[in-house]
Amino acid sequence: MVRSLGYNGVAFFQKLNTHSWLKRSLHLSDPLIFVAGIWCIWKSRNAMCLGNEHVSYHPLRHNVGSYLSSLSTSLGEGLVSHPQQRWTSWHPSRMQATILNIDDSSFGNPGRSGFGGVLRTSDETWLCGFLGFFGISNNLHMELLAIMHGLKLTWEKGYRNVICYSDSLHAINLIQAPLNV
Numbered sequence: 001m002v003r004s005l006g007y008n009g010v011a012f013f014q015k016l017n018t019h020s021w022l023k024r025s026l027h028l029s030d031p032l033i034f035v036a037g038i039w040c041i042w043k044s045r046n047a048m049c050l051g052n053e054h055v056s057y058h059p060l061r062h063n064v065g066s067y068l069s070s071l072s073t074s075l076g077e078g079l080v081s082h083p084q085q086r087w088t089s090w091h092p093s094r095m096q097a098t099i100l101n102i103d104d105s106s107f108g109n110p111g112r113s114g115f116g117g118v119l120r121t122s123d124e125t126w127l128c129g130f131l132g133f134f135g136i137s138n139n140l141h142m143e144l145l146a147i148m149h150g151l152k153l154t155w156e157k158g159y160r161n162v163i164c165y166s167d168s169l170h171a172i173n174l175i176q177a178p179l180n181v
Helices: 011-015 018-026 031-051 057-081 139-156 169-176
Strands: 098-108 111-121 126-137 162-165
Touching: 031 057, 031 098, 031 111, 098 139, 111 139, 126 139, 139 162, 139 169
Parallel strands: 098 162
Antiparallel strands: 098 111, 111 126
């Protein structure tokens, strides 16, 4: 698998810090192989840790090939040869508020699912964290459960001025849409 990702051995894991390793990996002749490989390895690692599932080398290699094919097809030749970089970051809020960051995870869609989040002050002071597992569900359901659980937690702890951050535009649109009762 390591050679398939553009490396000749595993020594690069020990010699480079994470930033240098990622930077070097994305400058390979085909960075999509690296992206597909690292994503499939990450999913297999989570399946092992959370679901006691073991994925052996050959199925993992097949998954990387399938994902690579999907990436190549969906991105098209124009985007592959000139990928756009988009850096995201979080900046402390100027407003005095409690910040709620949430996220979800689903192994498949639907699949084994969970959510988590953190509460912190606007100047980055940690207040508490939470997580939950649901069983079989989908990403949107988990994102909505994370928002609901996080907002419930903020209310129970007495925080009334809350800013919630979610990476799901679909969930945000559902929450902001008027009710058609």
